[in-house]
Amino acid sequence: MAIKGEIVIDRERCKGCGVCLGACPKSVIALSKNVNGKGYNYAEAVKDECIGCASCAIVCPDGVISVYKANL
């Protein structure tokens, strides 16, 4: 049994501010090289090490991150 987390980012609403990057204890998030419809380099999970702590979602000014957590 291991606690695993996963985040779902609403790419279109993300403004790419990058505040979540520093909040993540596992450095899971990075800004994409691609842009969304508004031209922002949106945040995305780039590693499979999320622990579902929700720190990224808590600091997200636009509330675009949903966090899931499960015992697998």
Added chain:
Amino acid sequence: MNSDIVKPENLVYSRTKVLTDATMHYCPGCGHGTTHRIVAEVIEELGIQDQTVGVAPVGCSVLAYNYFDVDFQEAAHGRAPALATAVKRLNPNLFVFTYQGDGDLAAIGTAETIHAANRGENITMVFVNNGIYGMTGGQMAPTTLVGMKSATTPYGRNVELNGYPLRLTEILATLPGTYFVTRQSVHTPAAVRKAKKAIKQAFENQKLKKGLSFVEIVSNCNSGWKMTPVQANKWMEENMFPNYPIGDIKVEGKLVEGIGLDRLVVSSPLTVK
């Protein structure tokens, strides 16, 4: 996406339903968005969406009413505490909050703020202090630090020309009408948790009818400060926090231990490093 994890029963955090679906107009990384979200989360957690009336300011958060799914009034510049006073007095069962920036609350609305606080209105005031007028293009605010550059202090705020920065939160703490006065920030997960706890307390206090609850959020203005969001948060920690110290100032109607005259009376200008 791992479909074993992303299931409704595993959801631990999502956008509160007390925020509308509207995309906020704030600049990337702006603390207004985070502050909106935690105020909305508090309203959801307290189960008071149907009993809450907000009052929006003039400034960057002028459109706050579009983002909260609660009844809202838009005030003239600086007058939110006057509106909130009447909303609460005529509807004592409602939870009433104002949401204002530093220009609105600490410059043009100073009188309304101080008198609402001094009357001990049973309302919650949320004050976002980013040391600048954001919406109009980054001009000097009452909270702009000495030496800090803005559109109207292009060479830095100069005491001889512009006077001193105003710490209105400390002034409010000295008034008998305030019950809870605190200063928080929303730039890290820990800070957001503390700020949210403070806002929750400030809303719950309305039930006690013991006076005004005031929560200052020291925030960033990366556009106005001309920095990236992450740089702005760092600059805020290094420059804003020493001059606008984070923490409770008055709790349950009493000044927090250690908050003495030296803290309440500013004897030297609040200056950028």
Added chain:
Amino acid sequence: MAKELKLMKGNEAIAQAMIASGCDGYFGYPITPQSEVMETLMAEKPWETTGMVVLQAESEVASINMVYGGAATGKKVATSSSSPGISLMQEGLTYLAGAEIPCLIINVMRGGPGLGTIQPSQSDYFQSTKGGGHGDYQLFTLAPASVQEMYDFVFEAWDIAYKYRNPVLILSDGAIGQCMEKLYTRDYVPRWTEEERRANAPWGTWGKPAERGHNIITSLELDSAKQEVFNHKLQAKYRVMEENECRYEEIMCDDAEYIFVAYGSSSRISMKAVQMAREKGIKVGLFRPITLYPFPKKALAERAKQVKGILTVEMSAGQMVEDVRLATECNVKVEHFGRFGGIIPTPTEVLEALENQIIKG
């Protein structure tokens, strides 16, 4: 309190009428010559009887914004002041009009400009009827000429304010505010129940139930195309007011060869001048606008057809006279007579002015 004969000041009548008409809240700031309004309310303590809230604010700016906040929850809210204080309220008034918030404002006018005097005046006509604040808006403006009307118009103001979702201004002056007269009180109108408030103000910010979207009270619209549409809507509302709500009184006009046009205190003085003229054999009548906005243009134009000349009598340098000239389209001679800065004209002066400016002139 049922119908009862009482003696009181105009300012006291305003306060008593607020309580008796089911007003939910009053927010004010002291200024001469209307301070008795709040003094009476504070002495009556209506919060112990009807539940009406009364609060002394820190300024007129705060008072009018408290009116905004309270009235935007669908409650019947009022304030009162005198000229300099009303000037301070202009920001609030344009926001109230722009957000379409029904409410009641009373101006007990004094002499200006600036701090001016504390004596009666009527020099705020332009400010009241032409929009003292910015933007295209109108206040529904009622001009009482007696203590009885000070009382009655408060009752009527709520109906008008809610019918049109518009601020109503009672434009009085220091003479009517301060003078004592008899008046008949009316039966108490209870304050609205919670259900009545919700039914009368479905737009109000009284807490969003699950079954409706959030109500927003604002005068902001960043999209200028939408703002123009909104302005058209406001203007359409004003046209309906102009069509349906004009009020005026005509005294001894049927056979009149000349008429005075005067409102408020000036109409009382002019009435005496009418009597004096008639004793001299001059057929004079009085046309008294009761609504200053909407101005009773049609009725005045109709009456003007039969007369040789019109003298407007105002305690100002000549403000309403412009509306009288517009209404009569220069088909008849219209002159102005006024004393101002706090001076009240005598009936003799008014009659002399008629003789000199209109009859001989």
